[in-house]
Amino acid sequence: MVLLKLLLSIDGIGPHKIFSLLNYFKSFDNILEADLYSLLKVDGININLSQKLLNAKSKYESIKNKVENELNKLSKINARIITYWDNDYPELLKKIYYPPLIIYTKGSFTEQDKYSLAVVGTRQPTTYGKIQTEKIVHELVEKNITIVSGLARGIDTIAHKSALNSNGRTIAVIGSGLDVVYPPENYKLFNEITEKGVIITEYELGTKPDAQNFPRRNRIISGLSLGTLVIETKIDGGAMQTAAYAIDQNREVFAIPGNINVKQAEGPNKLIQRGEAKLITNAEDILQELEIKLKPLTGKNIQKPSVELTLFEEKLLQVIGTEAKHIDEIALLSSMSTSDCLVNLLTLEFKGLIKQLPGKMFVLAD
Template structure:
């Protein structure tokens, strides 16, 4: 009789120190059954398969019905869902990789791992141009019903997640640490928002602190979840270029936004374009390359509130706004309204759901 469920056994084994992808692969090749405790004679075959004696000793000590139950209980307590290669909920694109993660830990909506995704990555210190382009493109991706996949890092990653959330769309953040560890710390509020409206995932056990070696692995999952990777701004030795190269190795599309040749933050993206990445100057460039992918339903956007007809002055001010953000000073130069009245009209348009305020006191039409 089986002592526990196969997937529970796999998750519990994954959380034993020293048991990573390679060890699990060796165990599986040796005929390991994650649904029952191992016998002593079975462990001898593990040694022949290349599993170290020290690791086998830890497995013998830890991997018991009590341990399996404890792991399951702790995940439930922390509101973390484990999705394994044995589950139908495992992301289909990620499962196509030569070495897909055995276990993904998820906080948030697991269904966000199923729909078509597009990675949006870039520098941690974007220019104002990079921020604007990221928001415009990520917002369009989310508007189309696609999932915006990124790494919750400072800069382009954070802007991409925020744009997807503001569009009422889907977003997935892949971490280079445990799914219950917020990194970077100043993204705590964004992390909570993604958990609430999207999904945060990691391939390493909960509680794992970030360290340099985990981020290339994280980047591989970002690209592995996605039909393509869009790089907005990147220096010549940027981590986001690693994600782009993973995309190429995985047979996925690579897109890059061109920038000024004088900008250090555009050297990486311009180089990608030289090497054959699709040059993206607007969202249509993405969809031309991805028209073979079955298109999901677009999310329902929250529009203006019913019964919020505009007054003539409000309509005139709204006509000045478009997809490009404008500051109050820019609007004042284009409008005859006194500054105090301009602020009041902008507030009314926000309340009525016609206008959205962006960081830096910039405004854009919804």
Template sequence: MTKFEALISLNMVGEIGSIRLSRLLKYFGNPENVLKDSSEKLMAVSGIGEKIAQQITSFKREDLDRELALAKKLGLKIITQDDAGYPENLKNIYDPPIVLYVKGELKTEDKLSMAIVGSRRASYYGLSSAEKFAYELSEKGFTIVSGMARGIDTYAHRGALKAGGRTIAIMGSGFNHIYPPENKKLAEETAKNGAVISEFPCDAKPLPQNFPQRNRVISGLSLGVLVVEAARNSGALITADFALEQGRDVFSLPGKVDSKTSFGTNGLIKQGAKLVSCAEDILEEFNLSLNTKNAKIEPEKESITRHDLAGEELLLYNLIPQDPLQLDDLVEKVDINISRVSQILLNLQLKKLIREIPGKQFVRS
């Protein structure tokens, strides 16, 4: 077994983690020796109990072969810290992943990267802000890093993709279990315009304990972390904590004082995070400036739609404001039954003129 294969094998031991694995490598000298030694010797290493020791000694070659075959089938590249392509930003944190599964391509330009994170149950203010910040930072050459979760993460990735920029998604599961499942298409688009990364074996499920571990990679890949919207106990605050430990800048978007989804972000500002109201605030920290041509996302769309729409489509489009509107409120404004309204809204979404956001709300794209 090669060193590369041994590292992948050890990474497949469920509870070992990067810190324990680093201790084992330091104690035994190389990963091949870790797999060869006895349970008694393994348990001499801090943090290695009987359960983990037995998992290591009972590891089978066929499990590795199955993993390598699955990675190949899924189109993944597996890299370790020995590889030149291992991200430099990530390599310098306290506990970098021993193994990374990558779909897409990591580039040296990704060193200029910004993480954008926040609540899964975000408001329209949070979602639109995440997309706008991602778009404008991407236009200035930043790679946008996030966790591909519902809410803020999804809109951060979309903003970068809209700008034609690069984005990196960090998963809390293996590639055989893309999570959330509705983001499979987003994962494909991200891989074509950046990379999707996981430190977990291909068949690892999205277990709750995986996500804090994932968050340290999000911050570790980035020069800074922007928390757009976060409740008091949001996982995004864990990412901010990791960022501080790793010596990264932490930025926070202020929100309403009575908004539960802004308790976390407002709290970060109290604790010293840099308050931002626009992308320019972040760019100034890196001695960059925002080009005026990047100030809007697809600014010509409205003038085009006036000529492309007619009848009921134009009527409904004109009733949908920049702020979100509930489906029921829209139906009350027109003399059209709800099934027909739903069909027209679908047509407008297919034309990419409007989009649906959580809570059966619609807003212009």
């Protein structure tokens, strides 16, 4: 923990650089003990960063004292730190592009939380938005789906409360420290969530809910979830950022259509219009779309299609299997060049056997 905090305190060192360092040196201790020559061999580590890493050793004791103080404060409020390498770090969150290497949590994760759905929207919902949020969240909770949201006013608060009122689990991702409840009127709700769910943040104790914190928070909301449901939001609302993150993370996006004359319906309607979100009217629409992800797979045989396939196409179908894979992984598993893979994948897509997802990901067609 101390060495991780030490690395994160260095300007220019983020998750990707830390992963590169660990990949080369195999442990945090080895990174700290590395010399300039060895550091320069690491991908993405230039002379400037190497020098910063060497100079950071002098901060070890102060960082250690800071961590010990932080852990004592967290213990007093019954909270804890989880790092990316800990066993109870959320599996879904590990798979996003920029996972937080440290999360502060209050409450406990359960097995059920692997099957989570984000529900997000405006701070000023219409009566229609409130009713739909309560209805759909209740239906999802009945199917043991954990509800993830951001504890903000409006749709977020309604989603959390509806989950708790239905005796379900909910996770709140906040844009402040665990000791700073925002908005303040959600203090009681905050404590209820810690009893029947989890509060998560990547921000240290004492961090105020500054505006710049919330876009970063939104990537965690979508990252913890199999999909994101947008209820109501303006076209430039924070929920649209969460939807954009979900798309980048190769997660499903759902939206409830709204009145075209209402500002709060602009976001969901635009997502549907652009084909970025699936139009849903009830929880069953979501559950059907996520059916495969909601049922742990023990293996699924790929039935031989009725159309004629080349040996290369058959091989690619077997490689893709039942879960979406990136083009680089497909090329590696099939022992084919990336260009050859793309040509054959395009043919398979024309034949309706696979579909391409954002980020050069490919999956079997439904």
